[in-house]
Amino acid sequence: MYLEVESLEKRYGHFAPSVSDLSFSLGQGELLGLLGPSGCGKTTTLRMISGLVQATSGKIKVGGQDVTRLPTYRRNMGVMFQSYALFPHMTIAENVAFGLQMRKARHADIAKRVESALAMVHLSGVAERKPRELSGGQQQRVALARALVIEPDILLLDEPLSNLDAKLRDNMRGEIRDIQQRLRMTTVFVTHDQTEAMAICDRIIVMNRGKLEQIGTPHDIYENPATPMVAEFVGRINRLEGQWRSDGAIAVGDSLLQVKDGGGTGRVLIMIRPHRIDLGAWGTASAGSAEENTIAGTIRHVTYVGDTFQYEVATTGGLLQVEKATSSMADPFQPGDAVTLRWKTRDTLTFSTEIAG
Incomplete structure (x- = not known):
């Protein structure tokens, strides 16, 4: 493994640790997402990997070398911040060249590498402009070029798309993935957006x-969540x-549900994703089968959101959300x-x- 994090912890004073006992490894050329709600420790973890924040305990290894106590400039990592952090008084070329100048690269090499980095992010014609003359999406590309131009061993991206509108965000995440795969660059990507991570x-x-x-993997996380928190954070889900x-079997209201690996005692939390549920006209709910569960319900509310209808359905076991694709010929259910x-x-x-508690 190329990047190894072992029992990493960060404490500030006597407060509970911001990051506790975190261990994982990352293969060379792999893109790893750090996903979770605000305040969960994602950015703190990224900053410890980069050296911008010193770990309280634990180890960080790159290519087998312990870099835990090395200063940031000796770790050869490219960091792209959420705010982009471009210097407003510098031209785009000067912004991109900044890291190379700090490393005292030759002037001729700097010019070539800056030109190549800007071409990589499709910004060849803006080298002499200032950041204020660019759109948000263009500034994001400049920040990415600045992180890439030093030819880092590891690329660290801290919520780089959060300031962009939805369509541009979709386009840019595809470009980031394309560049990362072409360069086979080991990358850690921090986000609170599960769609981006997936x-x-x-x-x-x-x-x-x-x-x-x-x-x-994204498939594992979505299809086989280890905890209710994961199930709820990665996609919509019913409880x-x-x-x-x-x-x-499981008794829920006046219905019985079957599960893939049944067997237990006491109370149990059941979770089902809204788009996995089919709706049909009223019929008698059965005790279920080895392959399918059924519950009777009544439509409470219908929301049209373009590509889907979102239904709120009352059952004797509680409310369920159901999502069904729209069709120009379909006659949706009504409250x-x-x-x-x-x-x-x-x-x-x-x-x-x-566990759910």
Whole structure:
């Protein structure tokens, strides 16, 4: 593994640690996402890796070398900040060249590398402009060029797309992924946006309250969440509570649900993603089967959001959100309609109520 983080911790005074007992490894050329809510320790972790924040304890290794106590300038890492941090009095070329000048690179080499870096982010014609003369998206590209021009061993991106509008954000995340793959550059990408993380990362770490909740591929994180927090943070999800029965089924209201790996005692938290639920006209809810669960319900509210209808459905076990794709020929259900909700047994996630607490 190229980047290794071992039992990393950061404390400020006597407060609870901002990051606690964090360990993970990253292969060369891999793009790892640090995902989680605000204040969970993502940026603190990134800054410890870069050396901008000193770790209280633990180790950071790059290529087998312990860099934990090395100053930032000796770690050869490119950092792109959320605010871009461009120097307003410098031209774009001077901004991009800044890191090379600090490393005392030859003047002729600086000019060539700046030109190459700007070309890489499609900004060849703006070298003599000032940052205020560029759009937000162009400034973001300049910040990326500045991080890349030093040819870093590791690229660190701290919520680089959060200041862009939705369409430009989609375009730029694709460009970042394309550049990262072409250069085979080991990259750590901090974001609180699960769509960004799912779209471009090879693996994702979900953090919560300074600790690692789960690490895995986007598919693993989404389909097999290790905790309710991961399930709720990565995508939309429904929560119901039920009671295990001796036959391995779960009683929820007046319905019985089957699960893929059934068996337990006491109360249980059930979670189902809204788009995995099918809606049909009213029918009698059954006890379920090995392949499918059904619950009777009544439409409470309907929201049209263009590509989907979002339904709020009342059941005896609680409210469920259902998302269905729109169609120009479809006649959506209306509030008051009696419906049957169906979903695959394999899409029923269960968690101990102790874990959920």
